[in-house]
Amino acid sequence: MSISPETIMQIDAISAAYIDLAFAIERHVEGFVDAYFGPPELKAHAKHREPAEIVTALASLREELRASDYPQQRKGYLESQLRGMETTARRLAGEEIAYRDEVRACFDIEPAHTPEAVFDAANAELEALLPGQGSLAERIALWRRSFEVSPEVAQQMIAVIAAEAHARTGTELIALPENDSVEFALVSDKPWSGYNWYLGGGRSLVEINTDLPIRAGSLLDLVCHEAYPGHHTEHALKERLLYQGRGWGEHAIQLINVPECVISEGIATLAADMIFGDDAYVWAAEQIYPLGGIVGDPEREARIAKAQWVLRALSGNAALLLHEQGADPEDVVRYIMRYGLRSEREARQSLRFISTPLWRTYTFTYFVGRDLLGRWIAQGDRVERFRQLLTEQMYPSMLLDQ
Numbered sequence: 001m002s003i004s005p006e007t008i009m010q011i012d013a014i015s016a017a018y019i020d021l022a023f024a025i026e027r028h029v030e031g032f033v034d035a036y037f038g039p040p041e042l043k044a045h046a047k048h049r050e051p052a053e054i055v056t057a058l059a060s061l062r063e064e065l066r067a068s069d070y071p072q073q074r075k076g077y078l079e080s081q082l083r084g085m086e087t088t089a090r091r092l093a094g095e096e097i098a099y100r101d102e103v104r105a106c107f108d109i110e111p112a113h114t115p116e117a118v119f120d121a122a123n124a125e126l127e128a129l130l131p132g133q134g135s136l137a138e139r140i141a142l143w144r145r146s147f148e149v150s151p152e153v154a155q156q157m158i159a160v161i162a163a164e165a166h167a168r169t170g171t172e173l174i175a176l177p178e179n180d181s182v183e184f185a186l187v188s189d190k191p192w193s194g195y196n197w198y199l200g201g202g203r204s205l206v207e208i209n210t211d212l213p214i215r216a217g218s219l220l221d222l223v224c225h226e227a228y229p230g231h232h233t234e235h236a237l238k239e240r241l242l243y244q245g246r247g248w249g250e251h252a253i254q255l256i257n258v259p260e261c262v263i264s265e266g267i268a269t270l271a272a273d274m275i276f277g278d279d280a281y282v283w284a285a286e287q288i289y290p291l292g293g294i295v296g297d298p299e300r301e302a303r304i305a306k307a308q309w310v311l312r313a314l315s316g317n318a319a320l321l322l323h324e325q326g327a328d329p330e331d332v333v334r335y336i337m338r339y340g341l342r343s344e345r346e347a348r349q350s351l352r353f354i355s356t357p358l359w360r361t362y363t364f365t366y367f368v369g370r371d372l373l374g375r376w377i378a379q380g381d382r383v384e385r386f387r388q389l390l391t392e393q394m395y396p397s398m399l400l401d402q
Contacts, residue, residue: 014068015249016042017061018078022253024049024057025085028092031256031358037200037239038252051092058086077260077393078250080108084258099323103361108259108396109368113320114313119339122310126341129304140341143304147215149292151186154214157288158184161220164287165228168275173229174387177202177240182227186210191353194222196231198254200239204232212349216292217301220284221272229275230268234390241391248393257361259395266369267389270377274386278302312370314340315363319354329355372399 011019019038023046026033036043049057062082065075087105091097103111123136130139149157162182170176180202190209197205206226208214224230235254243251254260272280285296318336321327327335329351336347353359376399377385388394 010039010247011042011249011252012247014061014065014070014078017057017064018082018250019043019253020046021049021054021057021061021085022255024054025088025092029088029358032088033253034256035198035200035235035254036252037198038243038249042249051089051094054089055086055093058082058089062086073393073398074248076398077395080259080395080397081250081255084108085255088257099320099361103364106257106259106361107262107365107368109262109364109372111316111320111364111368114317116317116339119311119314122307123339123341125307126304129300129307137337137341137343141343144215144217145213147217147294148213149216149294151210151214153292154208154216154219155184155186156291157216157219158208158223160288160291161223162227164283165220165224165272165275169229169233172275173383174233174237174390176228176233177236180232180236182206182232184208184223191349191356191359194226196226196235198232198235198239202236202240204235206232212346216289216294217284217296220276220280220288224272224275225268228271229386229390230271231264233271234264234267237390242393256358261362261365262369262372262396263389263394264369265365266373267386269366269370270373270386274382281305309370311340312367315350315354316367318350319360319363322351322354323360368396372396376402 019036019042022033023036023043027046027048028051062079065078065082068075070078084106087097087102091102097105100111103109126140127136130136130143132139134142162184166176182204184206185208187207188210190207190211193209193212195207195209197207199205204227206223208222226232238251242248276283281296281298281301285298285301289296314336317339318332321335322329322332333344333347333351336342336350337344340347340350342350354363373389377389379385379402
C-alpha cells in the first residue's frame with residue numbers, strides 16, 4: 001500500500017524522512033520514539049535499516065535540511081534533533097563515544113561535574129532546617145515519612161491538584177486546546193518516578209510509580225511537571241499549533257535522547273513555580289494536606305525544597321562516576337546516599353535509572369534544563385517567555401546564544 005497523497009501534502013519530505021528515521025532507530029532501541037500521533041501510513045511504511053545505514057541517511061538529511069528554505073529557527077531545531085539522533089545511531093553502529101561527548105551531542109548541552117562542596121553547602125542548610133537527634137540522613141528520612149500517604153489518598157490529592165493546575169494554567173498562562181484531558185494511573189516496577197504518555201489529540205496518560213513511597217509534599221510538583229503546565233501542556237499546544245496548524249511533521253512525533261528533551265524537562269521542572277509561585281506550599285497545606293491528615297509548615301517546606309533542588313545535580317555526578325570513571329555500582333549507591341541524603345532503596349532506584357540503556361544520559365536534562373530555561377525566562381517577561389517555550393521550536397544552544 002502506498003502513502004496517500006493527503007499524507008504527502010500534510011507533511012513535507014524532510015519531516016517525513018525525519019519520522020521514518022526515528023522509527024528506524026526505534027526498531028533497534030525500544031522506547032526511542034516516546035509518542036507518535038501523525039499519519040499512520042508513515043509509521044506503517046517506516047523502513048528497516050541497519051545502524052550504519054541510519055547514520056548515513058541522517059547525515060544526508062542534515063545536508064538536505066541546510067539547503068532547504070525552512071525558517072532559520074526551524075532549521076536550527078531540526079539540525080540539533082538530527083545530531084542527537086545521529087549520536088544514538090552511531091553507538092548502535094558500534095562506534096565508541098565517550099560518555100560526556102554522548103551527552104553533549106544528544107542534548108546540545110555541556111555536561112559538567114558539580115563540586116561536592118555545592119552539595120555540602122545544601123546539606124548544611126538542611127542541617128539548620130531540620131535540627132534534632134540522629135544523623136541528618138535519618139532526620140530527612142523521618143521528615144519525608146511524615147508526608148507519606150496511601151495510594152488511595154494520593155489519588156484524591158492528585159485529582160484536586162490537577163483541577164487547580166488546569167484552571168491556573170488556562171487563566172494565568174495560556175489557553176489550552178479544547179477538550180484536553182489527562183488521566184492519572186499508579187504503576188510499579190519502573191525506573192522513573194512519573195511519566196507522561198502523550199496520546200495525541202490533547203490527551204495524556206500520566207503514570208506515577210509506587211515503587212517508592214508516595215509523599216503528599218511531592219505531588220503538587222509532580223502533577224504540574226507531568227500535566228499542567230508541564231509535559232502535557234507543551235505536547236498538546238505544539239501538536240495543535242505546530243503540527244496541525246503549520247504541518248510541521250516533526251511535531252507529530254516525540255523522541256528520547258534529543259535536545260527537545262532538555263526544553264521539555266526544563267519546562268516541566270519550572271511548571272509548578274509558574275502557576276503557584278511562592279504560594280505553592282501554603283496552598284498545599286490548606287487544600288491538599290488535610291486530605292491525608294497532614295499539617296504543613298509552608299515556610300520551612302519551601303526552604304527545604306530549595307536546598308534539596310541543589311541536590312538534583314548529584315544524579316549527573318553519579319552518572320559520570322558510573323559511565324565515565326567506571327566506578328563500581330555499589331560505590332555509586334554509597335555516593336548518592338552520602339551526598340543526596342537518600343535511603344539505600346532510593347539510591348538504588350536512582351542507580352537503576354542511570355543504568356538503564358535508554359535513560360543512561362537523560363538525567364542531565366532535568367537540572368540543566370531547569371537552570372538554562374530559568375535563566376532565559378528571567379531575562380525578560382517570565383510569562384511571555386514561558387509561553388514561547390510552550391509553543392515554539394526551541395533548543396538549548398539557541399537559548400544560550402540569546
